[in-house]
Amino acid sequence: MAKARILIVDDSPTEMYKLTAMLEKSGYEVLKAHDGAGGVALARQEKPDAVLMDIVMPGLNGFQATRQLSKDQETAGIPVIIVTTKDQETDKVWGTRQGARDYLTKPVDEDTLLKTLALVLRG
Template identity: 65%
Template sequence: MPTILIVDDSPTELYACQKILEKHGYTVESASDGESSLERAQQVKPDLILMDVVMPGMNGFQATRQLNKNADTAKIPVIIITTKDQETDRVWGLRQGARDYIVKPVKENDLISRVQSVLGS
């Protein structure tokens, strides 16, 4: 099954997404901030990254941009999952290279259908 890297500074959000994904057979890795997400993506080479935006230090928009600039991680699709629900935020996230943008709270069916859509499964 595909490996998904979840990047979120909230242990509660991380746990909730992890349980949903594992229930559907995905392997889950995690990172708690933007900086560590860059390292984990290089180490793990996940099939997909779920990226929060509001985190201490490097935010999710910055991390997504860095992932897309790096030849080793540029092909890993990113779905932004955030509480930032303005259209300008969505547009900005997609401009940074994200493939999709989901507003929290995430519903299980919506998350799985979007993950499957991006992974092409």
């Protein structure tokens, strides 16, 4: 079975490094984008198996990028998991409304991340 390809969209080098390390250690192939617009473009181009989306980014934020991906027929089937420091219930509800399949709060626990990913990849 081919390794699942996960796109990480995050403007923090530290978070990018942490998430990449967790995913690669578990055998995932990692694609990276450092802002929302780049993430949307890369998702359209590469069709990853899932997207880990930060919220607070310059330009197009994670909510807007998630909405674009979930509304576009080409990328609507790609599950988006929001991974953010924003832990308000309203943010979670809003994230789900934009089309996110799940919502994790940073600092994200490796176990939780991998379980959540396995679930969304199964559909």
